[in-house]
Structure formats: C-alpha cells, structure tokens
Amino acid sequence: RKEVEQDPGPFNVPEGATVAFNCTYSNSASQSFFWYRQDCRKEPKLLMSVYSSGNEDGRFTAQLNRASQYISLLIRDSKLSDSATYLCVVTTNAGKSTFGDGTTLTVKP
C-alpha cells in the first residue's frame, strides 16, 4: 500500500461544476499537508497548504481530518484553466515529503 493514495481519475467535468478530490495517508506522524498542481510536462507547483481548521483560497477549499488521515480539495465554479493533475503531499518532521500519484482533472466547455 502506498503511503499517500489518491483516486487517479480522470475526472471530466463541465465548466462551472464543483469537483472534490480525496487523499488518504498512512503515516500518523505526518505534520504538514499540501496540494500541488502539475500541468502536462511541467513541474509541480504549490497550490495551497492544508490546515486542520480547513482553509480557503478563492474557489479552492482544502480540508484535513487527522483522525481519519484524510485530506480533501474542493474546486468550485471550475474553469478550463483548472485542467491539470492535482498532487496530494504529506510531510513528516524529518523533512521528507511524500507525493501521491495525482488525480487528473479535465474541465470541458
């Protein structure tokens, strides 16, 4: 079993839709959590950190449930430009970050 697991998708949604991605992690000692976005043949880029209290950045909302070792990302009012692969990332206090294999989103007109 991988340390960080994501539904690979693909998720194909129309513009304007709301879509949610889930991620589970196995290391209970994990301390920091992030979502990254990766466009085709590009490097991953930090989208947002994830906090226990939940946090929002525009159309994006991230949630963390430490008890269930579960992270989510919600995208509201999807845009064509949101099409990408979304990577869930979990970091221990030893400095090492573990990436999921990503969930692919395609937003269609």
Next chain:
Amino acid sequence: GAGVSQSPRYKVAKRGQDVALRCDPISGHVSLFWYQQALGQGPEFLTYFQNEAQLDKSGLPSDRFFAERPEGSVSTLKIQRTQQEDSAVYLCASSVQGEDYGYTFGSGTRLTVV
C-alpha cells in the same frame, strides 16, 4: 535567481554512461530536495539537504546514485553506469526551511537512457 534552475533540460545517455544533473536553488533557500518522477506517477523522494549536509538519502535507488551540495547552494545529482530504468524526470526543489513551507520546483531534467 528568481526560481530553481536545473540543467540540462534534456539528457540522452547511452546505457552504461555516467550523467550529472545540476540544480541551482533559490538564493537563501536552506533546504534542497531531489525527486524522481516516472510517467504517470507522482514524484518519488530521492534525497534531502539542509545547507551542505545531506540529511536523508533513503530514497536513492542504488549506490549508482550520488548527490552532493558542497557549498550549501548548487547541488549535483550523479548517476553512474546508467540503466534504462533510470529514465525519468529528475526534479529539484528548494524551500526556505524544511517541511512547513512547501517547495518550489525546477523545470526538471528529462533523462532518457537508450
């Protein structure tokens, strides 16, 4: 510089050849990480530096892989006697301090071993 710079952008190596991949992190970033990304998968951790100290090299797949950061800035990932399974994108990332701030990645080096 403004971002993390990696070179070369693309590298084709014959099986058995040695290669060296370079990473120039964001100025002042203490932490530097190397990851390997195969097609369709997420990045896999290789090694981590804090300044010049290599704190974790648990992800290096074999003793053919070696990384250094002698002056705490530029880092080099060296792969000796390349094999076809080494073909991947090698990503370098830097961070202000360890794990709490997220990473800035370079554009990567796409290594193809033929």
